[in-house]
Amino acid sequence: MNIVVIGGGWAGCAAAIAAAKQGAKVTLLERTDSLLGTGLVGGIFRNNGRFTATEEMIAMGGGDLFHLTDQNSLHRGIEFPGHPHSSLYNVATMEPLVKRYLLEKGVEIHLSTRIDDVEMKEGKIRSVTGKKGEEKVRFFGDAFIDTTGTAGPPGQCSKYGNGCAMCILRCPTFGGRVSITAKCGVTEMIGRKGAQVGAMSGSCKLFKESLSREIVDTLAKRGVAIIPIPAHIQNEVELSIKACQQYALPEYHDNLIILDSGHAKLMVPFFPLETLRKIPGFENARYEDPYAGGLGNSIRYIGMAPRDDSLKVKDVENLFCAGEKAGLLVGHTEAIVTGTLAGYNAARWGKKENPLILPAALAVGDAISYVRAQMDTEEGLGYKYTFSGSIYFDRMKQKGLYSTDPQKIQKRVDQEGLTGIFS
Numbered sequence: 001m002n003i004v005v006i007g008g009g010w011a012g013c014a015a016a017i018a019a020a021k022q023g024a025k026v027t028l029l030e031r032t033d034s035l036l037g038t039g040l041v042g043g044i045f046r047n048n049g050r051f052t053a054t055e056e057m058i059a060m061g062g063g064d065l066f067h068l069t070d071q072n073s074l075h076r077g078i079e080f081p082g083h084p085h086s087s088l089y090n091v092a093t094m095e096p097l098v099k100r101y102l103l104e105k106g107v108e109i110h111l112s113t114r115i116d117d118v119e120m121k122e123g124k125i126r127s128v129t130g131k132k133g134e135e136k137v138r139f140f141g142d143a144f145i146d147t148t149g150t151a152g153p154p155g156q157c158s159k160y161g162n163g164c165a166m167c168i169l170r171c172p173t174f175g176g177r178v179s180i181t182a183k184c185g186v187t188e189m190i191g192r193k194g195a196q197v198g199a200m201s202g203s204c205k206l207f208k209e210s211l212s213r214e215i216v217d218t219l220a221k222r223g224v225a226i227i228p229i230p231a232h233i234q235n236e237v238e239l240s241i242k243a244c245q246q247y248a249l250p251e252y253h254d255n256l257i258i259l260d261s262g263h264a265k266l267m268v269p270f271f272p273l274e275t276l277r278k279i280p281g282f283e284n285a286r287y288e289d290p291y292a293g294g295l296g297n298s299i300r301y302i303g304m305a306p307r308d309d310s311l312k313v314k315d316v317e318n319l320f321c322a323g324e325k326a327g328l329l330v331g332h333t334e335a336i337v338t339g340t341l342a343g344y345n346a347a348r349w350g351k352k353e354n355p356l357i358l359p360a361a362l363a364v365g366d367a368i369s370y371v372r373a374q375m376d377t378e379e380g381l382g383y384k385y386t387f388s389g390s391i392y393f394d395r396m397k398q399k400g401l402y403s404t405d406p407q408k409i410q411k412r413v414d415q416e417g418l419t420g421i422f423s
């Protein structure tokens with residue numbers, strides 16, 4: 001059984017591992033020269049309900065990537081406003097660890113390989129085609145998984161944001177994102193709120209070397225530094241740019257919140273550089289990602305696949321999806337859990353077995369079906385969903401799904417008969 005995964009972000013890596021564990025021959029295709037996609041610049045996990053989702057996956061035997069992020073954490077169990085028991089993986093060293101792990105699992109990885117077309121026959125994909133560097137390439141498979149994300153290309157960032165901010169996805173160098181679902185002729189869904197189409201990414205990174213010694217020391221010791229924004233500067237910046245659903249708390253309005261993810265992760269979509277440099281400790285500040293973090297950030301959540309709760313894309317028999325492609329799900333954890341299910345179900349499809357649908361008694365199962373249902377409504381398309389805050393975390397708490405007790409979570413998974421299902 002050959003499974004082809006297109007897009008090597010967290011979702012694609014998780015899908016590849018899950019399918020390989022089911023005995024499939026897996027090929028993972030990534031447009032750039034590195035895996036992890038936007039995960040190359042994130043780092044926060046295990047915060048709020050992400051802790052529960054992570055432990056559910058570990059109990060279900062799908063914890064491979066969480067073991068790696070745990071091992072590669074710079075800080076564990078830290079708290080920043082609204083986000084207790086958070087871990088921060090080291091974004092500077094995460095990718096090679098994941099790549100080695102995938103290779104150990106027998107996944108064939110093709111980097112600098114951008115897929116730009118599909119060949120279909122009788123409602124199924126037969127092959128995907130594209131370019132590896134200058135060479136034309138074609139990959140045949142029994143089942144395919146679209147994990148191409150929703151960020152970029154630059155035209156999207158120009159049309160709906162402040163232009164290409166030169167982010168880690170490096171579209172001008174490697175070519176922009178191409179959606180496999182769209183290439184199959186499936187009409188995709190678009191996240192929108194009022195006049196805003198899609199959403200701007202919510203954090204930037206600064207070089208630690210460009211910050212004051214005091215800030216750097218605090219980051220090393222505590223993992224987080226909270227620096228009040230002087231009142232006269234608050235007037236200078238348009239504070240609405242700081243709005244990001246799970247961080248829409250007063251603390252983020254009055255302070256600059258910086259996290260140590262290897263670099264200094266600044267919890268705002270963008271912040272004008274000249275103004276930033278007026279804040280004590282930031283006099284020499286320099287952006288590491290996006291390079292134009294003083295002006296804007298990437299635009300995401302345009303082009304999501306209509307899918308069912310097994311993560312099969314509607315109207316294409318052998319196409320599954322995960323991560324941001326599977327809906328308005330924000331985060332590495334969210335990408336890994338959906339990736340794992342999509343990889344597992346693609347392998348089941350190959351074996352002609354019924355797909356697994358995770359029950360609503362588990363946070364992961366509930367989130368997958370809740371987000372799908374929400375996206376059928378105009379209002380639902382205006383929000384984003386994450387285990388880590390806002391609407392979906394509120395729902396987890398209301399439904400009694402949130403827990404930070406691994407034994408309790410294990411027991412819940414066991415009661416559903418799902419212990420070790422992904423092993």
Ligand SMILES: Cc1cc2nc3c(=O)[nH]c(=O)nc-3n(C[C@H](O)[C@H](O)[C@H](O)COP(=O)(O)OP(=O)(O)OC[C@H]3O[C@@H](n4cnc5c(N)ncnc54)[C@H](O)[C@@H]3O)c2cc1C
Pocket residue numbers: 006007008009010011012029030031032035036037038039041042043044045113114115116147148149150151169176177178179180201202203204298322323324325329330331332333335
């Ligand atoms: C700046 C920033 C900071 C963030 N911080 C955090 C954080 O701290 N914690 C957290 O949980 N979440 C964070 N997020 C969100 C999180 O990174 C994403 O929601 C999640 O990682 C998405 O994973 P994905 O695999 O679905 O998509 P992506 O990460 O977008 O990966 C998609 C991959 O597909 C590739 N691709 C696209 N088209 C093709 C094609 N045609 N052929 C081959 N390859 C293709 C892309 O190059 C990319 O590598 C952050 C996001 C951003 C942008």
